[in-house]
Amino acid sequence: MSAIRVPVVEKIFSTNDKIANQNRQNLTNKKVLAINLMASPGAGKTSFILATIKRLQNQFRIGVIEGDTAPVTIDADKIISAGMPAVQINTGGDCHLDASMMGDGLASLPLDELDLVIVENVGNLICPAAWDLGTHFNLLVASVPEGDDKPYKYPNIYRGLEILIINKVDLQPYVEFKMDYFRQGVEMLNPGLITFPVSCRTDEGMDAWIDWLSKKIIEFKKNA
């Protein structure tokens, strides 16, 4: 017997990343833009998806994948009531979606008819950040009542973002939330991150977001 050291130097998420890349390729081939939407519980993920659908439904077809830790279909039912296809993925208690669950979700959506897929990830600021799903953008819905220190405490999730939504700005008069301090932390982690402060309650800021997203979808379909 002889002990031998075998060099590997490979990311531990490499299997997940391979499946994620297949998902992304599949979506790109079908010219469907996909967004991985992350947030803490109750930040307004479902409200934000519904508000986005409401404003885009005459222009684009949107499918939604709802990740939940338990088999409750409350969020998926809301999307279906809004007239868009939705599938529920039950993670069986797991704290995040991964690329193979995402693949299952995509298989249940009519991708040929869609322009945009939004994935509502499990409410959590730590775990979803580590798992690439194979979407084209990572989006975080932060919200004012969570507090302005979140970028400092959860640096990891802010690192991998392409889009940041700051929701519930209507609550700013009622809670201690220093926008400058919050945005400074974000800037340290992810300089120049595209950011939209919005309220799903008052619709403030939604026009800017919808404008940006519509352009992105059209640009993507042209180049895909």
Next chain:
Amino acid sequence: MHELSVTESLLNLALSHANQANATKVTAINIVVGRLSSIVDDSVQFYWDFVAEDSICAGAKLNFDRRPAVLHCADCSTDYTIEHDLTPCPKCGGMRTTIISGEEFFLDSIEIEKEAEKIS
């Protein structure tokens, strides 16, 4: 936390490299974990014993090479280490920083045993 699925991924990766090398046993797994990678190495260790049980990785020692989170200040060029929360530059208070290390999470190497080559 997601350490169970992380541990399963780790096992699969280690096994595939062990098989390629015709290992009969894996004695150690050397992992690099950055402070910002959000992996709790204690619970990886905890799950490892269950997950690896029936494989040639059973009983392998997990070695964690922990890398600190190091930031570089763009204003005064100081490199500084953060422990938990993100903090501004301790020298000038600057917040224009880049992260130089701390996000690593990979399998660096494995240590294996093989049947000694037969001398014919």
